[in-house]
Amino acid sequence: MGKTIQIQPVTRIEGHARVVIQLDDAGEVNDTRVHVMALRGFEKFAEGRPVEEMPRIVNRICGICPWNHHLASVKATDKVFGVELPPTAVKLRRMAQHLAWIPDKLLHFYFLAAPDFVIGPDADPSVRNVIGIVGAAPDLARKVVHLRQKGAMLLEDWLGKVIHPVAAVTGGFSTPLAAAIQQRIIEETKEQLEFAQFTIKFAKENVFPKYLDTVKILGNFDSGFLGTVTADGTWDIYDGKLRLMKRDGSYDDFTYEQYSDYLEEHVEGWSYVKMPYAKKWGEGFSMDLAAPKGIYRANCLARINVCDRMPTPLAQKELEEFRAAFGRPAQFTLLYHWARLIELVANCEMALQLAQDPAILSKDVRAQVTPKAGRGVGCVEAPRGTLIHDYTGDGEGFITNANLIVGSTHNQAPINMSVNAAAKALIHGGVVNQGLLNKVEMAVRAYDP
Amino acid sequence: MAVRVVSEWLSSCSGCEISILNLGDVILDLIPAKLQLVHIPALVDSKYFGPNGDGTHLTLPECEVGIISGGVRNEEQKEVALELRKKCKFLIALGTCATNGGIPAQANAWDNADVLNKVFKGSITTPPAETPTQVVPKLLDRVYALDEIPGLKVDIYLPGCPPHPDWIAAAILALLDGKTEFKLPERSVCDTCQVIREKKAAGGANIKRSLTNATFEAEEPIQKMRCLMEQGFLCLGPVTLAGCAGKEGNPRCIDARMPCRGCFGPIKKTSNPLVDMMGALTSVGINPQSVPDRRLILNRFIGAHNKLRPLPQRPGMPGPR
Numbered sequence: 001m002g003k004t005i006q007i008q009p010v011t012r013i014e015g016h017a018r019v020v021i022q023l024d025d026a027g028e029v030n031d032t033r034v035h036v037m038a039l040r041g042f043e044k045f046a047e048g049r050p051v052e053e054m055p056r057i058v059n060r061i062c063g064i065c066p067w068n069h070h071l072a073s074v075k076a077t078d079k080v081f082g083v084e085l086p087p088t089a090v091k092l093r094r095m096a097q098h099l100a101w102i103p104d105k106l107l108h109f110y111f112l113a114a115p116d117f118v119i120g121p122d123a124d125p126s127v128r129n130v131i132g133i134v135g136a137a138p139d140l141a142r143k144v145v146h147l148r149q150k151g152a153m154l155l156e157d158w159l160g161k162v163i164h165p166v167a168a169v170t171g172g173f174s175t176p177l178a179a180a181i182q183q184r185i186i187e188e189t190k191e192q193l194e195f196a197q198f199t200i201k202f203a204k205e206n207v208f209p210k211y212l213d214t215v216k217i218l219g220n221f222d223s224g225f226l227g228t229v230t231a232d233g234t235w236d237i238y239d240g241k242l243r244l245m246k247r248d249g250s251y252d253d254f255t256y257e258q259y260s261d262y263l264e265e266h267v268e269g270w271s272y273v274k275m276p277y278a279k280k281w282g283e284g285f286s287m288d289l290a291a292p293k294g295i296y297r298a299n300c301l302a303r304i305n306v307c308d309r310m311p312t313p314l315a316q317k318e319l320e321e322f323r324a325a326f327g328r329p330a331q332f333t334l335l336y337h338w339a340r341l342i343e344l345v346a347n348c349e350m351a352l353q354l355a356q357d358p359a360i361l362s363k364d365v366r367a368q369v370t371p372k373a374g375r376g377v378g379c380v381e382a383p384r385g386t387l388i389h390d391y392t393g394d395g396e397g398f399i400t401n402a403n404l405i406v407g408s409t410h411n412q413a414p415i416n417m418s419v420n421a422a423a424k425a426l427i428h429g430g431v432v433n434q435g436l437l438n439k440v441e442m443a444v445r446a447y448d449p
Numbered sequence: 450m451a452v453r454v455v456s457e458w459l460s461s462c463s464g465c466e467i468s469i470l471n472l473g474d475v476i477l478d479l480i481p482a483k484l485q486l487v488h489i490p491a492l493v494d495s496k497y498f499g500p501n502g503d504g505t506h507l508t509l510p511e512c513e514v515g516i517i518s519g520g521v522r523n524e525e526q527k528e529v530a531l532e533l534r535k536k537c538k539f540l541i542a543l544g545t546c547a548t549n550g551g552i553p554a555q556a557n558a559w560d561n562a563d564v565l566n567k568v569f570k571g572s573i574t575t576p577p578a579e580t581p582t583q584v585v586p587k588l589l590d591r592v593y594a595l596d597e598i599p600g601l602k603v604d605i606y607l608p609g610c611p612p613h614p615d616w617i618a619a620a621i622l623a624l625l626d627g628k629t630e631f632k633l634p635e636r637s638v639c640d641t642c643q644v645i646r647e648k649k650a651a652g653g654a655n656i657k658r659s660l661t662n663a664t665f666e667a668e669e670p671i672q673k674m675r676c677l678m679e680q681g682f683l684c685l686g687p688v689t690l691a692g693c694a695g696k697e698g699n700p701r702c703i704d705a706r707m708p709c710r711g712c713f714g715p716i717k718k719t720s721n722p723l724v725d726m727m728g729a730l731t732s733v734g735i736n737p738q739s740v741p742d743r744r745l746i747l748n749r750f751i752g753a754h755n756k757l758r759p760l761p762q763r764p765g766m767p768g769p770r
Contacts, residue, residue, distance in 0.1 A: 005502035009490040014463050016490075020584070021502070035584045037525055038460060041564035043572065045555035050741050052659050056710055057749070060552040063464020063611065107470070111492065125494040131480055142477065149473035160705030161693075162471075163464045163611045164712070167705045169659060175706045176667040260574050267569055267578035272585050274568075274575060363667060369660040390573075397658075398742070403572050434500035441494075 002030060003430065007437055010034075012112040012129070013449050014064050014384075015408065019440065021423050027430020032420045034444065036273035036412070046402035051077050051371065051393045052170040054402075058389065059164045061406060064107070066164045067100035067155075068382035069389075069406070071238070074168040076389040079376025081170060081397065083369055088362035089172030091354055094238045096159065096167065097380065098351035099185070101237070102192050103151035104383050105344040108448045109199065110144045113337055116442050117207045121214075122435030147195055154188050157181070172366035185355040193314075193348035200318060200341040208338060217425050219333040219418030219443030221289050222247045224278055224296035225305045226410060228381045229253070233308035235315075235346065237381035243306040244278060244296060249329055251306065252280065256377040259388050263405065266294075266413070275413040276405055287417050289424075295417065298385030298410035299447060300339040305329035310342070312349035318342040333418050336446040340383075371397025382407040384448055408449040418443040451482060452625055453512040456489040456543075457533055459526040460553045460592060461519030465544040466491045468611035475618045483625060487512060497529075511536050514624055518543040520550045520753060521593040521601075525586035534601050539624055541605045542595045543617070548608040549714040550753025554592040555745060557757040561588050594753035605631050608690060610712035610750060615695030637716050638686035638693070638700045638709050646676045648733065655739035656730070657681040663706045671699050677708045679733055683740055684708035685747070687729035688722035690715065712750050723747050 002025055008018035016038045022030040042058055049057060055073040059066035071093055078085060111130040115123075119132045127135065134141040156162040158181045167174045208215075225245040230236045233243075244262055245251040254262055264279035277285045277294030286293035296302070305328060310316040319342060326335060354360060373395040379388050384407030392401040422443040426436050458466060466489070469476070480486065487510045488495035498504035507528055515537030521527050534540055545551045556564055565588075570577040596603045605624075607616050620631040659682065665674040678684040686700065690713040693701045702709050715722050726747055727737040740746065748756045 003503075006498045006504075007502050008497050011490050011494045011496070012492065014491065016458070018584070033584075037585055038522065039565075039568065039588070040460060040522070040553045041556045041559075041568060044559055044564045044567040045745075047567075048742065049745065050658060053742070053746070057552060057555070060462050060464070060610070063462035063467050066462075066464065107467075111470075125500060129493045131486065131493075134477065134480070145473055145477055149471055152467075152471055156701070160701040160703070160707070163467055165705075166702050166707040169662070169707070171660070172662075174662055175665075178667050263574060265572065265575040267575065267581065269579065269581045270583040270585065272581055276574070366662045371658075371660070403574060405574065432501055432503075434494075437500075437502055438494065 003027070005432055005437070007441060010441055010444055012115070012445055014062070015449050017444070017449070019419055019444070021427065021440070023427070023430060027428065029423045029427050032416070032423045033270055034416045034419050036271045039272040043402045043404055046391070046399050049399050051080050051391065051397045051399055052369070054391065054399065055168055056166055058404070063163055064104060065382040065384060065407065067097055068380050068387055070165050070168050071097055072378045072380045072387035072389045074170060075378030075380065076376040076391045077170040077378070079378060080374045080391050080393045081369055081372055082374055083171045083367050085172050085367055086362070086364045088176070088359055089365045091357060091360050092173045092177060092365060093168050095185070095351055095354040095360065096155065096165070097238055098347045098354065099151065099155055099189070101347040101383060102344065102351070103148045105340055105347070106144055106148045106151070108383070109203070109337065109340060112448070113445055116438070116445070117211060121439050121442060125434060125438070128438070143195070147192060150188060151192060154185065158185070169366065171369040176363045176365050177360055179361060182355060182361060186352065189348055189352045189355060193345070193352060196344045196348045197314065200345060203338070203341055211334065215332045215334040218439065219422040219446065220331060221292060221417050221421055222331050223292065223414055225302035225329055226296050226298045226386055227303035227306040228379065228386060229307050235303055235307035235310050239380070242379065242386065244280065245306045245329060246281065256379045256388070259377065259405070265405065271412070273409055273412050276410050277413065287413050287420070289417055289421055292417065295413055296410070297414045298407065299336065299383070300343050301330065301336045302385070303381060304339040304342055310346055312346055312353070314349055315342055315346035318345055333443060333446045336448070340448070384408045385410040408447070411447045411449060415444055415447055415449060418446070451485040452514055453485045453487045453510070454489070454514045454516060455487055455509055455512040455533055455537060456516040457529055458490065459517060459519030459530060459547070460522035461544065461546050461551070463491060464611040465518035468614055469617060472614045472618055475614070484621070507532060509533050509536050513538050514621070515540045516543050517541070517547050517595060520546045520553055521589065521595065521598055522553065523586040523588050527589065527598060530595060530598060530601055539604045539629070540602065541607055541620060542603045543607050544612050545608045545610045545712055545714050545750045547595050548606050549751040550592045550594050551610060551750055554752030554757060555749065557591045557752040558745060558759060560759050561590060592753055597753060604629070607633070608714045609693060613692060613695040616692060633690060633692050635716055636691040638689045638691050638713070641691040641694070641700060642686055642703055643672045643699050644674050644676045644703065645672070647679060650679055650681055650734040654734060654736045656683050656735055658741060659708070665706055671704060674706070677703065678729070678735070681735065682708045683746065685711035685722070685726065688715065688720070688725045689713050710749050714751050722751065
């Protein structure tokens with residue numbers, strides 16, 4: 001008789017998932033599945049809502065990255081009503097997004113991922129967590145707690161709410177930036193940038209080298225990648241075009257509105273989350289590790305792979321070092337952790353640039369908005385992947401149809417495959433223990449779902 | 450001995466858990482001597498089916514304090530919530546999804562079949578498929594607040610989307626202190642709002658949609674801005690429990706110069722926000738009938754407790770309005 005192992009909840013991730021591993025009579029891995037157990041139905045209850053209310057509703061899709069849903073949504077509403085934004089409104093939205101990413105990256109690296117690397121993947125689960133980190137490196141942990149909280153409170157003091165924001169509005173921004181807050185953003189972002197540089201250096205010297213062997217075996221397979229770049233191919237998280245890269249590194253660029261020509265969503269009978277794949281490649285969908293079909297990945301490693309360059313000097317230097325070591329596209333799943341820290345540096349640099357732009361203080365932050373019938377596709381990058389919000393509105397400005405493809409959804413099939421690969425590499429002869437199972441979870445955690 | 454905490458999230462977004470993290474130093478000072486987080490999926494590796502994944506029943510550890518965020522949307526969430534109720538002495542409902550259904554309870558205005566058909570059969574990027582049924586838990590008929598589930602008694606209500614860290618800290622410290630009760634003060638958002646009020650609408654008789662910015666000077670403090678409802682915008686401040694800014698401070702959305710949408714839920718359990726809001730609008734000379742999408746907007750965060758339910762659709766309308 002075979003045996004079934006259930007890992008639930010998958011911990012130190014954001015969502016609700018169950019991993020099931022089926023062992024055969026010999027105790028070898030027969031099959032694995034990652035079941036997503038929850039469904040809320042935002043696309044349905046969007047219907048009938050005033051278009052301009054959407055950014056205040058769909059931010060509740062995710063409490064870790066509400067800013068990104070807020071912004072993807074507001075961009076879709078701008079397009080439904082056909083509004084051109086004042087330049088400063090775009091800068092303010094961008095600055096808010098870059099600032100929101102900083103605490104998010106610190107949270108994932110230090111609180112969610114680091115326990116596996118600093119405390120150890122096989123360590124006692126009761127200490128393999130952020131509290132264990134506090135015990136092992138109290139000064140560093142306190143500093144992270146402070147800076148993460150400070151980053152969050154900066155946004156709250158500037159724009160009211162940091163979790164479930166309200167300040168991005170159809171046609172622009174709800175309020176101009178006050179000079180006093182601008183100065184605070186500049187000062188505090190300098191501090192964040194300094195700590196970001198420390199963090200990536202610390203990780204490259206003390207964390208990544210110890211795990212290079214694990215990186216090579218844990219949850220790997222070759223996939224394509226999806227991310228956002230500017231017109232000239234530079235990394236961007238707020239605006240640009242979508243780039244879908246194939247396994248061989250060749251790619252297609254397309255506009256937001258074309259997303260449905262390139263992507264389709266596959267439904268499995270055992271998970272509430274749909275699995276997007278690259279319809280455009282014409283090969284269909286398969287999660288077979290030996291011959292995957294249509295499988296691409298999103299999130300930081302994808303963005304680092306699809307971009308031609310980073311927008312800022314320190315991040316560009318990090319990208320060059322990363323590419324020299326791992327090539328383009330880099331495929332090892334645990335490299336997500338490294339790519340995440342390159343983006344941490346980029347976000348600090350970008351936020352600082354925007355805060356120092358004299359135009360950021362302009363009072364012209366909202367365009368005239370008149371409801372009309374139309375369709376709009378709004379995209380931004382969330383830390384966990386590309387957000388696609390596609391709304392259609394009627395003549396009075398109420399939603400008639402909404403289609404959403406969101407961050408972690410893109411990585412559902414890849415997460416299933418990484419778990420499959422990790423379980424098959426690690427579990428043999430029926431030997432199962434919490435350390436091994438945690439390593440299987442590490443393959444999920446890399447994606448920060 | 451340290452107080453053991455077990456925290457679970459149901460139909461939710463994890464914003465409440467980020468709010469716990471935003472406690473910062475407060476929580477660091479309590480852990481581990483006074484407070485022990487024995488199970489919190491976002492942070493700690495504790496499993497329903499044991500560390501080796503071979504258990505057959507969903508099990509949570511014993512604890513003094515249970516915390517649940519999220520409403521109850523499916524059979525498994527119900528099982529988790531009842532298991533935690535069994536294992537804890539005090540149960541905290543954290544966040545408006547747990548206390549009143551929250552945004553996910555907007556779905557209560559539709560039948561499940563409508564919701565599932567939209568997701569699996571009505572999306573332009575999804576070839577029509579059957580609703581998944583293997584392993585995934587069955588949906589309940591609607592979204593429930595915790596206290597609607599038989600046997601799921603809630604001891605402490607901490608609403609908010611998200612709840613402010615001040616209140617989470619205050620509730621935990623009260624329990625550590627041996628108290629058995631904690632309640633947010635029963636004040637409205639307007640009671641704590643520092644804008645200028647003249648008790649009459651500045652504009653016409655119809656409500657303004659959020660299509661223009663409020664009138665204010667960016668460099669001036671909030672005390673110099675006219676009340677948003679008196680400026681003609683729909684603001685749910687009069688019928689919403691205060692506390693979004695913590696123990697003190699101006700309401701958060703108003704600080705961003707945006708009207709309140711009611712994320713802390715009703716001021717009292719017995720109040721009727723829909724009726725009260727109609728009165729509040731009338732009192733400043735705004736026609737309540739002019740509020741667009743009235744039923745769902747006034748119940749945006751409180752769709753549980755049968756506040757929202759499917760209504761027969763009018764022909765040609767895309768959905769409940």
